Amino acid sequence: MKILVCISQVPDTTAKIAFSDNNTTFNTQGVTFIINPYDEWYALVRALELKESGPATAVHLVTVGKADAEPVIRKALALGGDEAIRIDADSNDPYSIAANIADYAKAHNYDLVLCGKESIDYNNGSVGAMVAELLDMNFLGFASKIDVAGTTVTVKREIDGGEETDACELPLVISCQKGVAEARIPNMRGIMAARTKPLTVVAGAAVAAVSSITGYEMPPAKSGVKMISADNMDELVKLLHSEAKVI
């Protein structure tokens, strides 16, 4: 079983979010980029576990991005994985990102494609399902547990208002969240090994973006907190009812 893990680079969770060029461009100045936590902690680590325990024969990492994404994919290789592919394209249109990944995956016959449930920058959470559609595969979203026996994958996942356990034959696309695996910290050996692991750059597929971000806006600042005495919870309830109108 060959696994392809989709990796995206995102601003560090504590990064200051600011925009330039009249609020049309995300200002990356001083921003540290990290591997999207869902991709790293859950999708990648579970892929590595599946290789360590047997079912997987190869774990490849793929990212769609420009050369500035390479440090992050090297970081991912430090955790493990045999090789990485960077598809040379610059887009924040989920469809063109998915089409690029699907194109590559189709040409290289992966049995299992794993991704995080969403990336913490654009919060679309759509690439995995799009890849599945483009490859005509099943998609199981929001997995919290993934087991593989032979060609059958058992997945526990979140559904609307509950949980479901499914069995599905490979090939398959799964999006991962909490529960799938425990985050790992790369060790020195991994970091050294990552430097020499193959990182192949392939040209982006000829797909036109069908959406683009034309501007950004910061949420309105809170007008300031109203402090209420701990001895006056009746007042708080009154405010929640008559001022905030939420109860």
Added chain:
Amino acid sequence: MIVVLVEHSQGVFKKKSLEAVLYAAHIAKEMGTDITAVAMGNVPDSEMQTLGAYGAQKVLHTTDARLDNFNSKAYAKVVVAAAQKENAKVIIGLHDTTGKAVMPRVAARLQAGLVAGAVGYPDLSKGFTVKKNVFSGKAFAFVNVTSDTKVISLMPNTFPVVKGEGSATVEQMEAGLSDADFSVKVLEVSKASGSVPLSEAELVVSGGRGLKGPENWYVLEALAQELGAATACSRPVADAHWRPHGEHVGQTGGTIRPNLYIAVGISGAIQHLAGVNGSKTIVVINKDPEAPFFKAADYGVLGDAMEIVPKLTEAVKKFKAGQN
């Protein structure tokens, strides 16, 4: 035409789907067109009229019993069939666990641009530009969809849900589903019964490490019960197994946008705020006046959670009694 995917629970349409129909109705009016809702599985015809009251002119109903279990491949196929039948220019679903799996498939199939998690109506004066959350609620982006067909998944609990008047015609639709569309075998389904799922809850009571241990959660549960609220928690609380993983909210957990979020003993780290700052009203109870959460709050109470929360519960009880 606008096509909108609606979800139901045991034959009753979900409130968030009625919100999606209203959202579609607003857009349809602006575009001078009509709405067709797409319903799947076992829903009585009488319930279909609910969709009419929220603005749908027509319902396409695919009754295939295999659709009673959620399956993104089959659901997407039905939505695409409806969109093609109706020659839809805009296709709307929800940004929930169902919609997040179905709408991207629909978009990919039709090579259509997707706005995932819309929080505003499309601005037609600027092409087709829709506001959505980005950076886990720290900012908004305006996404312009340039394809001929547009797909939107609407963030639930964005717009008020007010019933109007109207009726819908109901038509059965054959979507050409085959066994290959149902190759996922469902082994077990467990639906949270009774309580409101966190992602849909309008009121949420949430606890952090400041509660000291799972044995103290009863104070939050009592408050939640009195309010009819769902419970949530910070990440360290879920990590320590004080509370189930499903309750973890924040940048790496669930994103919620209830009307009221009561944060008890939570410091308000940026990663936590990312998941909850879309809440309409935030109440923070914390014993540290310097806790960053106060800066993001509408109302704050300074002091020990174990003393304040029971008092608040009592006050809610009193208020409710006074209302009746």
